[in-house]
Amino acid sequence: MTEVPQERKLVTAVPGPRSQELMARKSAAVADGVGVTLPVFVTRAGGGIIEDVDGNRLIDFGSGIAVTSVGNSAEAVVRRAAAQLAEFTHTCFMVTPYEGYVEVAERLAELTPGDHPKKSALFNSGAEAVENAVKIARAHTKRPAVVVFDHGYHGRTNLTMALTAKNMPYKEGFGPFAPEVYRVPLAYGYRWLTGPEHAAEEAAAQAIDMINKQIGAEHVAAIVIEPIAGEGGFIEPAKGFLPRIAQFAKNNGIVFVADEIQTGFCRTGQWFASEHEGLVPDLITTAKGIAGGLPLAAVTGRAEIMDAAHAGGLGGTYGGNPVACAAALGAIETMKELDLNARARRIGEVMLPRLRAMQEKFPVIGEVRGRGAMIAVELVEPGTKQPDPAVTAAVAKACHAAGLVVLTCGTYGNVLRFLPPLVIGEDLLNEGLDIIEDAFAGV
Template sequence: MTIVDLPATGTAGGPALPQERRLVTAIPGPRSQELLARKAEAVAKGVGTTIPVSVVAAGGGVIVDADGNSIIDLGSGIAVTGVGNSNPRVVEAVTAQLNAFTHTCFTVAPYESYVAVAEQLNALTPGDHPKRSALFNSGAEAVENAVKIARHFTKRQAVVAFDHAYHGRTNLTMGLTAKNIPYKSGFGPFAPEVYRASLSYPLRDGGLSGREAADRAISQIEKQVGAENLAAIIIEPIQGEGGFIVPAPGFLPALLEWARANDVVFIADEVQTGFGRTGAWFASEHEGIVPDVIVTAKGIAGGLPLSAVTGRAEIMDSAMAGGLGGTYAGNPLACVAALAAIESYEQDGLIERAKEIGTILIGRLNALRTADPRIGDVRGRGAMVAIELVDPATGAPDAALANRLAAYAHAEGVLVLTCGTYGNVIRCLPPLTISDALLVEGLEVLREGLRRA
């Protein structure tokens, strides 16, 4: 497949691509259609795609396809490219590491960058207690290891996850995940000793306060599982795939208080919410909580595969030597990328930028909500904001409207993602390097899509 000519890499956040929405062909164009035809013949059908294009470059706030279309990126690889695609700091660090060595396996012949990433995670995550970190490849792999460590530490087996949760596609994490289609249907049986409790969901909770919602969940846990059997509770401080649900104030602190009182490990899954996405290093900070264990991935390494489990030293050190690790876990290319990405978050003002993006997103989407009763809720923090679409007469979820709106946006050159247990949520996860102008233009396309729908 022939690709379009592209400008060279620029500075501070990505390639020097023109930061504009530009449609040269319909989407998909002919070159993208060629790739889609090849995909149908070569790639398993279960590997779906969101927008039907063949990407050849990305940076700042745009992705460019093989037909020359420049698409506003409000997805950033599902919150992965927070520092921007082809971030110069990341590119330089990975290029240098490529010229040194690509792999030794840290558990065979260790190297400094793995240790340096662990040191950074121990310093950046909430709490000033002694911590340890272990590195892995994906969010699901890190979640599995967090549960494994909690079980080993507590000598208990049960784990509680929450309604609308998403924790991954491996066997254990499918069990933790709430949504059946497409993540679980037909893939069982799932790992045992996994239980579910009610989440605080302000739009659909009938006015429950955070404390009241926590009391409800705790009662379920005590009656159905028993604190004496429970190794860990795992929760996303703001749910991702579940619909960007922000629990009511007080919900997370009350759960943590109960967990501490009952020697239950509190695991915060910050795979989607971590690394500046919500306008803080970690979303737990907004609630003033200090989890026992934090799981991270996605935005950690500028697009390279890396994840981590960071937790209290006594918990993390409970696993025997050799009990944690993996052939590619903490690959040196990913580790230097993570160090460069962390430097970019700090030095390029990206955490503050996430707050600015949130102000624009929430302000403009709330203005749309005022004028359109089909928007039942606007919620999120920082550069992680969503709208929930409903039937204005009944409040019932309207997944068909969400799908039509997403399809319209994609055809008009704006990449957005749907989510939610009911499939009725449109989420905005732009790279933190996006310009105000592109962000506003993308939201205007959504506004027009709603008008047409």
């Protein structure tokens, strides 16, 4: 395993000539629907650095969309995955099982909120996890309806596109979508019309009223929500909103599903973002940060709910692949050994004051928000709350040119999001913030 020097280095323009050649090959061979945020082709990565084929080293504030929280080549992940590769790559857990799958399920039972008996089922992607959580909830409740929220994102399969709020690029042209999905308001404090101080109470009241009137609570199998809306703009619902929705679900026999795919595994400074308000979800969906970059996802929850599906009703050929399970055990080992919850909190302590100082300088920054190492700035036309996606794209482009990987998101395309690896050095963190400040000054 080669160590990647932990310093930014630009030897060509970004993207360089070799990356441009490879992009031409990509255009000829890969479907146009598979987009690219930053067209640099990677040769190696680790810590807080991505190195491309032209020899440029970029600071990583994206983590492959919150996947490589332990770094792109964490020692324990590589060691455990390599050892498993040498033994066997696959048998299919549903045919002849193996211990790694069981061990991951045991770790998930230990780490997720609540001390009730828990079980898990493993899959390949976040969308699969959400889809299976809905299947399990329907099997348990014998009810059809699923409630989701404005600004929510839950995946790209047919059912999870229906659950996802934003049309472009996730849903445009791909319908019709799965039925019995209902959308209700989210307590988006920054954009709540009567002000953030009223958002939790009013949004919860509206959501509950809509469920009762338009669906009937007795017909709802599951309420599915991200504790912090990810693709929707890193929106942390106004404090008090999530507990009210969870209590409503409990009172009405509805399975409360926390989609922790982007927020889970130390990203927000706790193992799971649900813990910030003391939530104990019935089911939790996880993926992204779970396995240090290998494809793995899970549904974990109350044993009596998880056991509702009949034998053979859950699974998939690759679900809980042995190499991915080994990687997950290595990622969890790394998170514990390095106390990545504390590292995530420290990243927030460094980033948030710097970004708030920028907000004072640059009136285009409407709000700075986030928890731990899941941080965003929402950009608006100065003096208004009118979203400014053009400036957002320009700032991101300037960061990319300077050797910093940043991502955008948001229902209105006007949010810059920062997801640095939790193992990034503070020198790189501060250098990345300098680049962001220069980008705002330049734009």
